[in-house]
Amino acid sequence: MATTLDDIAKETGLSRATVARAIGKYGYVSKKAREKVIAAAKKLNYKPNYIAKSMATGETKNIGLIVGDIQNPFFSTIARAISDVIVPEGYSLIVTSTDEKVEVEKTSIDRFFQKQVDGLILAPVSRSNSDHLKDLVKSEIPIVLIDRIIEGLDVDMIVSDDLGGGFEAAQYLLELGHRRIGFLSDTLDISTNYDRIAGYREALSKYGIEEKQSWVKLGGFTIEGAYKSGVSLLGQNKDITAVIATNNYMAAGLLLAAKDMGIVVPRDISVISFDDIVWFDLCNPPITSVAQDTREIGSMAAKRILMNIRGQRYEKGLTRLPTRLIIRESCTSPRD
Amino acid sequence: MATTLDDIAKETGLSRATVARAIGKYGYVSKKAREKVIAAAKKLNYKPNYIAKSMATGETKNIGLIVGDIQNPFFSTIARAISDVIVPEGYSLIVTSTDEKVEVEKTSIDRFFQKQVDGLILAPVSRSNSDHLKDLVKSEIPIVLIDRIIEGLDVDMIVSDDLGGGFEAAQYLLELGHRRIGFLSDTLDISTNYDRIAGYREALSKYGIEEKQSWVKLGGFTIEGAYKSGVSLLGQNKDITAVIATNNYMAAGLLLAAKDMGIVVPRDISVISFDDIVWFDLCNPPITSVAQDTREIGSMAAKRILMNIRGQRYEKGLTRLPTRLIIRESCTSPRD
DNA sequence: ATGAAAGCGCTAACAG
DNA sequence: CTGTTAGCGCTTTCAT
Numbered sequence: 259m260a261t262t263l264d265d266i267a268k269e270t271g272l273s274r275a276t277v278a279r280a281i282g283k284y285g286y287v288s289k290k291a292r293e294k295v296i297a298a299a300k301k302l303n304y305k306p307n308y309i310a311k312s313m314a315t316g317e318t319k320n321i322g323l324i325v326g327d328i329q330n331p332f333f334s335t336i337a338r339a340i341s342d343v344i345v346p347e348g349y350s351l352i353v354t355s356t357d358e359k360v361e362v363e364k365t366s367i368d369r370f371f372q373k374q375v376d377g378l379i380l381a382p383v384s385r386s387n388s389d390h391l392k393d394l395v396k397s398e399i400p401i402v403l404i405d406r407i408i409e410g411l412d413v414d415m416i417v418s419d420d421l422g423g424g425f426e427a428a429q430y431l432l433e434l435g436h437r438r439i440g441f442l443s444d445t446l447d448i449s450t451n452y453d454r455i456a457g458y459r460e461a462l463s464k465y466g467i468e469e470k471q472s473w474v475k476l477g478g479f480t481i482e483g484a485y486k487s488g489v490s491l492l493g494q495n496k497d498i499t500a501v502i503a504t505n506n507y508m509a510a511g512l513l514l515a516a517k518d519m520g521i522v523v524p525r526d527i528s529v530i531s532f533d534d535i536v537w538f539d540l541c542n543p544p545i546t547s548v549a550q551d552t553r554e555i556g557s558m559a560a561k562r563i564l565m566n567i568r569g570q571r572y573e574k575g576l577t578r579l580p581t582r583l584i585i586r587e588s589c590t591s592p593r594d
Numbered sequence: 595m596a597t598t599l600d601d602i603a604k605e606t607g608l609s610r611a612t613v614a615r616a617i618g619k620y621g622y623v624s625k626k627a628r629e630k631v632i633a634a635a636k637k638l639n640y641k642p643n644y645i646a647k648s649m650a651t652g653e654t655k656n657i658g659l660i661v662g663d664i665q666n667p668f669f670s671t672i673a674r675a676i677s678d679v680i681v682p683e684g685y686s687l688i689v690t691s692t693d694e695k696v697e698v699e700k701t702s703i704d705r706f707f708q709k710q711v712d713g714l715i716l717a718p719v720s721r722s723n724s725d726h727l728k729d730l731v732k733s734e735i736p737i738v739l740i741d742r743i744i745e746g747l748d749v750d751m752i753v754s755d756d757l758g759g760g761f762e763a764a765q766y767l768l769e770l771g772h773r774r775i776g777f778l779s780d781t782l783d784i785s786t787n788y789d790r791i792a793g794y795r796e797a798l799s800k801y802g803i804e805e806k807q808s809w810v811k812l813g814g815f816t817i818e819g820a821y822k823s824g825v826s827l828l829g830q831n832k833d834i835t836a837v838i839a840t841n842n843y844m845a846a847g848l849l850l851a852a853k854d855m856g857i858v859v860p861r862d863i864s865v866i867s868f869d870d871i872v873w874f875d876l877c878n879p880p881i882t883s884v885a886q887d888t889r890e891i892g893s894m895a896a897k898r899i900l901m902n903i904r905g906q907r908y909e910k911g912l913t914r915l916p917t918r919l920i921i922r923e924s925c926t927s928p929r930d
Numbered sequence: 931a932t933g934a935a936a937g938c939g940c941t942a943a944c945a946g
Numbered sequence: 947c948t949g950t951t952a953g954c955g956c957t958t959t960c961a962t
Binding site: 306307327331334335348350353371374481517543 | 641642643645646648649654655656663664665667670671674677681686687688689691704705706707708709710817846849850853871872873875876877878879880
């Protein structure tokens with residue numbers, strides 16, 4: 259059995275209350291008593307029991323994180339960034355993956371609720387299916403949404419300038435001379451994709467180009483799913499000269515598909531992806547990408563949560579972090 | 595304030611104990627009483643408080659995971675695999691990164707202890723500095739070590755056949771005709787590296803080759819660190835014709851270094867890396883690698899922990915998962 | 931400055 | 947089948 263405050267109380271002959279004050283560094287304790295307690299604590303190898311503490315204080319010092327897939331470098335970067343700000347403050351990160359399924363999101367939220375996390379950081383699965391989030395927001399638990407927007411929710415949201423990013427990517431290709439540009443994405447129910455495509459469309463229309471419906475292909479959110487969508491996108495649109503991928507999974511699937519189909523990048527097709535990751539630099543060819551400030555999304559979210567927990571006031575709301583086009587070698591002018 | 599069992603008891607006119615039994619599905623409860631309770635629970639939107647439950651049962655339904663860096667695809671894959679087995683069983687995953695620092699490992703373990711996790715999965719930082727792990731193992735908390743071995747510890751360990759992998763990688767290069775082979779690694783204090791290098795040395799000696807000291811370069815465990823080590827390895831050993839990288843971070847650093855130094859893979863130098871990841875397939879050239887059964891490491895660890903928690907008996911000890919050489923295009927015969 | 935005691939929400943004997 | 951009661955380990959008034 260682990261040693262408790264009572265053990266120390268017995269050992270020192272003091273009361274539990276005094277010992278608690280000495281250990282917890284609050285209230286009045288005489289220097290002598292404190293020293294006795296510290297000594298006894300060390301001798302008995304006392305470790306405070308957080309569960310009991312939580313029970314009494316209502317704080318767990320745990321923050322929940324719900325993302326699509328913690329294995330996705332985009333999300334694991336965010337997880338690390340969050341961790342880096344909360345761990346020094348005594349908090350721990352509980353992570354779970356939804357695979358972008360609303361049901362899983364709901365049960366995850368429920369579980370975190372029951373486990374009494376002090377705050378929740380969430381990349382919401384669906385713009386349309388979000389009533390459960392409304393209830394969440396009404397609860398007292400601090401929450402911040404990352405990467406994706408839910409309309410009409412009075413909550414902190416930290417996202418990238420996806421519309422701008424989509425526009426910039428498309429514009430870059432258009433300037434290069436491309437006129438038939440595909441877009442590989444997963445569900446539009448994620449605002450990130452929706453906005454990126456909106457940006458892409460804005461650019462197309464600015465250049466007077468009429469988008470063909472088959473240019474935008476929506477597929478599963480795994481690399482395997484993206485591969486299939488990539489094959490179908492490329493197969494159905496032989497005349498396409500460039501493709502934008504909405505994230506690194508989509509890019510991987512697309513690149514793999516192109517490779518298998520004997521389509522050479524950028525000779526046959528130019529490619530831009532969102533989600534800048536190291537390996538883009540090492541790809542053949544190095545992939546031009548729209549970089550988000552991924553770590554900053556995590557850091558900001560964590561800081562907001564902490565302020566929120568501590569009851570510090572700040573203006574709650576939507577923050578859009580700018581994106582940055584990183585030009586590498588996966589885009590050239592079209593051949594024809 | 596959230597509704598408690600007491601509220602339901604009051605609402606239904608039953609006792610708290612009966613309500614608890616109905617909710618917790620244990621012990622005898624009449625059908626009528628159960629229905630009343632369920633109805634009241636729904637009406638009052640009751641959510642069980644896990645903290646209180648933990649307090650009473652001593653179980654938190656939380657599993658701790660301590661790795662070098664959750665952002666590393668190798669570790670995030672493991673995290674996901676663990677998650678996939680424990681979440682359906684009602685457990686949650688608390689993750690933390692050590693940056694391979696012993697001090698951080700110690701404080702992380704302490705914190706998890708205080709938070710009363712039901713089990714701990716750990717990629718230990720150091721073979722030599724592991725006394726704190728001895729204490730840990732003596733405690734009652736279920737623990738399994740992953741990816742790395744600590745000698746003389748009576749604990750579950752799930753690792754890859756690193757010696758075999760190192761041997762196979764080196765042998766492959768030797769068969770190709772290479773005679774001067776570098777090895778880029780981080781600290782030898784991690785058994786994984788130690789064993790991989792041992793395998794490499796075994797292969798060298800089998801082929802009657804005397805290793806030069808400058809061939810093995812140890813560097814920081816980040817991509818940036820690996821880049822520097824890569825530059826120095828390549829700079830100091832102009833005659834080297836092949837390099838083995840001990841993990842994907844090392845490979846990234848090495849490849850980036852080679853690129854900047856105008857060294858072309860595989861024309862000037864052949865490269866093999868451990869840690870097979872998707873992007874190896876998309877690299878220029880696609881990287882030959884020693885793949886570990888990464889997901890399985892996580893799954894097994896999780897299953898062990900669960901069995902352990904449940905007091906199910908099984909033979910505790912070391913499991914070595916076989917590695918697999920995946921040949922792509924980053925190795926050729928040396929030019930000279 | 932210290933101690934006594936109540937209470938956080940739930941579980942688990944035990945008695946009935 | 948149900949109710950009573952005693953904790954789990956810590957915090958936190960309220961007295962002293």
